[in-house]
Structure formats: C-alpha cells, structure tokens
Amino acid sequence: MAQSFEQLLRHARPDLEEELARLVGDTPAHYAASAARAGLAYGRSALQALARNVGEYLNHESRDLVPGPELEAFAVDVERIRDDVERAAARLARITAVERPRP
Numbered sequence: 665m666a667q668s669f670e671q672l673l674r675h676a677r678p679d680l681e682e683e684l685a686r687l688v689g690d691t692p693a694h695y696a697a698s699a700a701r702a703g704l705a706y707g708r709s710a711l712q713a714l715a716r717n718v719g720e721y722l723n724h725e726s727r728d729l730v731p732g733p734e735l736e737a738f739a740v741d742v743e744r745i746r747d748d749v750e751r752a753a754a755r756l757a758r759i760t761a762v763e764r765p766r767p
Contacts, residue, residue: 685693722729730738 681693681697684696687693688696719729723731
C-alpha cells in the first residue's frame, strides 16, 4: 500500500525538467533546472540565516525575547517557590489543626 501511495505521489509531482526538455531541449532544460535548484537552495539558506539573525537580535540586542538559560532558571525558581508554598500551607494546616481544641 505504501508503494502504491509513493507511486501516486510520484505521478502527482511531475518532473519539471523533463517537461521543460520537451519544449526547449535537454541541455537548456538541464541548465534552467540547475539554476532553479541553485536559486531555491540560496533562498532557503538566506531565509535560514535571516531567521537566525532575527532571533539573535531579539535575544541579545533588543532583549525582546528571554534567552533560553534565563527562562530555564526562572522556571526552576518558580517550581521551587511553588513547592515551598505548598509545604508552608501543609505545615500551617497541621499547626492550626493541633492548636484547635477538640470538643
């Protein structure tokens, strides 16, 4: 079934270089497809670099984003304080239960 699905996808996505070769010939189609692939690779690379640079700017220059280590330290502190409050509440409940005289 997986092979049938793979074949279906292969047919749904035609080979553009082959289709172009029918119009202009093999050599020009090959060069055009190579240029298109190189352009797409450059675009992907440029987009990744842009995303990386924007992330670094937001993290380090403008401080609009909290750096990962600071966020992790904050989360650890919040968990510690939450646990301390729960322990204090339990202790207070035990103390108030002991101090109340039972009828």
